[in-house]
Amino acid sequence: xxxxxxxxxxxxxxxxxxxxxxxxxxxxxxxxxxxxxxxxxxxxxxxxxxxxxxxxxxxxxxxxxxxxxxxxxxxxxxxxxxxxxxxxxxxxxxxxxxxxxxxxxxxxxxxxxxxxxxxxxxxxxxxxxxxxxxxxxxxxxxxxxxxxxxxxxxxxxxxxxxxxxxxxxxxxxxxxxxxxxxxxxxxxxxxxxxxxxxxxxxxxxxxxxxxxxxxxxxxxxxxxxxxxxxxxxxxxxxxxxxxxxxxxxxxxxxxxxxxxxxxxxxxxxxxxxxxxxxxxxxxxxxxxxxxxxxxxxxxxxxxxxxxxxxxxxxxxxxxxxxxxxxxxxxxxxxxxxxxxxxxxxxxxxx
Amino acid sequence: xxxxxxxxxxxxxxxxxxxxxxxxxxxxxxxxxxxxxxxxxxxxxxxxxxxxxxxxxxxxxxxxxxxxxxxxxxxxxxxxxxxxxxxxxxxxxxxxxxxxxxxxxxxxxxxxxxxxxxxxxxxxxxxxxxxxxxxxxxxxxxxxxxxxxxxxxxxxxxxxxxxxxxxxxxxxxxxxxxxxxxxxxxxxxxxxxxxxxxxxxxxxxxxxxxxxxxxxxxxxxxxxxxxxxxxxxxxxxxxxxxxxxxxxxxxxxxxxxxxxxxxxxxxxxxxxxxxxxxxxxxxxxxxxxxxxxxxxxxxxxxxxxxxxxxxxxxxxxxxxxxxxxxxxxxxxxxxxxxxxxxxxxxxxxx
Ligand SMILES: CC(C)[C@H](C(=O)O)[C@@H](O)C(=O)O
Ligand SMILES: CC(C)[C@H](C(=O)O)[C@@H](O)C(=O)O
Numbered sequence: 001x002x003x004x005x006x007x008x009x010x011x012x013x014x015x016x017x018x019x020x021x022x023x024x025x026x027x028x029x030x031x032x033x034x035x036x037x038x039x040x041x042x043x044x045x046x047x048x049x050x051x052x053x054x055x056x057x058x059x060x061x062x063x064x065x066x067x068x069x070x071x072x073x074x075x076x077x078x079x080x081x082x083x084x085x086x087x088x089x090x091x092x093x094x095x096x097x098x099x100x101x102x103x104x105x106x107x108x109x110x111x112x113x114x115x116x117x118x119x120x121x122x123x124x125x126x127x128x129x130x131x132x133x134x135x136x137x138x139x140x141x142x143x144x145x146x147x148x149x150x151x152x153x154x155x156x157x158x159x160x161x162x163x164x165x166x167x168x169x170x171x172x173x174x175x176x177x178x179x180x181x182x183x184x185x186x187x188x189x190x191x192x193x194x195x196x197x198x199x200x201x202x203x204x205x206x207x208x209x210x211x212x213x214x215x216x217x218x219x220x221x222x223x224x225x226x227x228x229x230x231x232x233x234x235x236x237x238x239x240x241x242x243x244x245x246x247x248x249x250x251x252x253x254x255x256x257x258x259x260x261x262x263x264x265x266x267x268x269x270x271x272x273x274x275x276x277x278x279x280x281x282x283x284x285x286x287x288x289x290x291x292x293x294x295x296x297x298x299x300x301x302x303x304x305x306x307x308x309x310x311x312x313x314x315x316x317x318x319x320x321x322x323x324x325x326x327x328x329x330x331x332x333x334x335x336x337x338x339x340x341x342x343x344x345x346x347x348x349x350x
Numbered sequence: 351x352x353x354x355x356x357x358x359x360x361x362x363x364x365x366x367x368x369x370x371x372x373x374x375x376x377x378x379x380x381x382x383x384x385x386x387x388x389x390x391x392x393x394x395x396x397x398x399x400x401x402x403x404x405x406x407x408x409x410x411x412x413x414x415x416x417x418x419x420x421x422x423x424x425x426x427x428x429x430x431x432x433x434x435x436x437x438x439x440x441x442x443x444x445x446x447x448x449x450x451x452x453x454x455x456x457x458x459x460x461x462x463x464x465x466x467x468x469x470x471x472x473x474x475x476x477x478x479x480x481x482x483x484x485x486x487x488x489x490x491x492x493x494x495x496x497x498x499x500x501x502x503x504x505x506x507x508x509x510x511x512x513x514x515x516x517x518x519x520x521x522x523x524x525x526x527x528x529x530x531x532x533x534x535x536x537x538x539x540x541x542x543x544x545x546x547x548x549x550x551x552x553x554x555x556x557x558x559x560x561x562x563x564x565x566x567x568x569x570x571x572x573x574x575x576x577x578x579x580x581x582x583x584x585x586x587x588x589x590x591x592x593x594x595x596x597x598x599x600x601x602x603x604x605x606x607x608x609x610x611x612x613x614x615x616x617x618x619x620x621x622x623x624x625x626x627x628x629x630x631x632x633x634x635x636x637x638x639x640x641x642x643x644x645x646x647x648x649x650x651x652x653x654x655x656x657x658x659x660x661x662x663x664x665x666x667x668x669x670x671x672x673x674x675x676x677x678x679x680x681x682x683x684x685x686x687x688x689x690x691x692x693x694x695x696x697x698x699x700x
Contacts, residue, residue: 087541119471119579120470120471121468121469121470140542141542148548152548153513153514154510154511155510155511156493156508157508157545158506158508158509159490159506160505160506163502163505164503189592189595192439192490192491193490193496193507194496194497194505194506194507195505195507197434220596221595221600222599224597224599225602225603225608228470228578228600228604243596245570245571246570246571246593246596249574249575250577250578250600252575253575253579258575
């Protein structure tokens with residue numbers, strides 16, 4: 001069956017690693033007899049340079065019509081001094097909101113061959129395997145008013161949620177826990193924020209529908225500590241947009257494999273956008289040395305979550321693990337007695 | 351000269367460790383011929399139990415009239431299901447706001463004899479020595495509206511700051527950097543929040559007044575990563591209330607010495623409230639085994655910042671370091687070939 005995939009290479013190393021995703025998709029296509037139609041569109045700084053806006057309408061429409069979207073990365077110092085509406089990040093926020101991708105799923109797990117690269121002691125990070133479920137289209141990121149007042153003497157941002165928005169992300173958290181290890185950590189700041197108190201009530205209500213899932217509430221400050229002192233105690237973590245931004249980035253450096261981590265941003269009907277967790281790495285862009293594994297594993301997540309291709313996803317993941325175990329790696333890693341490769345070489349190897 | 355100090359033991363281990371602070375103050379008093387008048391008042395769950403409110407007026411007035419305030423810790427599971435207005439934390443937020451303690455100063459540094467207790471690899475945490483300057487009386491913690499709307503279908507909290515509130519905390523950050531290593535990291539989320547863009551502008555404006563301080567802007571998500579991957583790159587970190595809550599707690603577990611960390615909450619005229627970073631530890635309360643060092647080092651910070659007693663503060667800090675180097679420790683620590691002591695014993699030793 002034909003599947004339409006939109007590719008958004010974006011900025012920095014985005015273009016290079018998207019080439020890796022294409023090669024992997026071509027391999028899956030011929031091995032499993034699929035028919036992928038790929039369409040490349042502009043986003044972020046690239047779109048600003050070419051069309052003057054960070055998210056052209058054509059890009060949004062193409063994504064709406066697709067079965068899934070792959071994103072490289074967005075942003076770079078070149079556009080850092082633009083006014084807010086003309087910054088690459090606006091493209092990212094716009095596509096999340098425009099497509100209604102309310103759930104950001106970020107699996108964080110250790111790769112045995114990379115444990116030595118973790119900043120944490122091995123006995124602490126060992127066996128960690130968690131999934132952060134972050135709300136992506138509400139909260140402080142989109143609440144109104146967000147403005148200066150009294151001639152700029154005051155400024156407000158608004159953390160706003162509807163019950164519905166909280167309910168659907170909390171359900172996503174429970175569902176993720178059900179297919180994993182049946183433990184859900186809900187993170188909030190219920191001792192201070194009214195929105196967190198509503199959040200906590202909804203989690204407690206929904207818990208009745210998922211009796212097999214054990215629920216725990218942790219305050220965001222305590223969660224920031226526990227991620228470091230006891231990362232393996234987490235299974236699924238569900239939280240609102242800004243807390244999820246901070247905690248998922250914190251979690252992403254624990255294993256020492258930031259360059260390998262994929263992420264998915266999805267909505268209820270299965271449409272999803274998949275991207276590596278790392279940024280656009282302008283310092284190494286164009287050199288052909290970027291680590292494509294986060295992008296390749298994002299491609300695997302796409303096959304699994306949006307295209308229903310479990311077996312194909314497993315095949316990609318196995319190929320990555322294999323490669324790492326053979327000591328193949330890019331310059332961001334440092335595997336003893338391993339073989340350092342370029343983006344192209346390691347993609348071929350995988 | 352007479353100095354009035356209000357003691358707020360609070361909940362859980364707060365009472366026990368406050369006894370340690372009293373002993374240390376008595377020792378300083380006789381050694382350096384000072385005259386400390388101590389007044390004990392209620393706060394938190396203790397105040398709820400005795401007076402039905404988390405912050406009695408008498409407590410607030412006594413603090414207003416004092417030269418400095420020492421706080422043990424506040425909160426516990428006993429009061430967790432109370433309505434928001436009748437929770438111990440309200441006492442803490444109330445006293446911060448009531449006294450106008452807008453700057454929370456949290457030094458985080460490694461103790462060589464405790465490095466092995468850090469969750470981080472020694473080569474990563476080694477030499478870390480930072481100070482987090484957190485805004486404490488604004489932002490999402492106090493912004494209005496903070497309420498449910500449309501029959502509970504919607505909820506909002508408000509992140510509000512005036513220029514003045516941002517200016518004074520940013521100045522505090524620069525001043526702290528000036529007396530330390532002249533590097534200031536300002537943390538915001540300027541790619542998303544209008545309040546952060548104002549924050550960043552103010553930091554850039556103020557930078558002109560502190561030409562000897564090098565300023566760097568880091569996004570809060572990136573800061574959460576960098577604290578783990580490169581903690582020794584920080585000197586002073588200045589940030590708004592909620593970001594500071596999360597990042598300072600994250601930072602507090604990096605060195606493996608959470609039980610030793612002090613904090614200060616101060617305002618412009620020098621009045622300050624001093625408390626250990628750790629919580630009320632209800633699980634070990636009443637057993638006489640709590641680690642009093644965070645409380646004792648908070649007492650030292652009080653002498654230094656609010657009472658102008660540098661030498662006395664140094665003497666306490668030296669006594670603590672000495673004790674640790676001799677292997678004396680409480681049950682929360684694990685010093686090889688060391689001697690485990692009770693709260694009382696280690697206080698005497700110090
Ligand atoms: C670029 C930025 C707006 C974005 C966010 O904060 O959501 C990024 O940090 C992320 O986590 O994807
Ligand atoms: C108890 C709570 C309200 C408080 C805060 O969030 O400020 C605490 O976490 C702290 O950091 O002192």
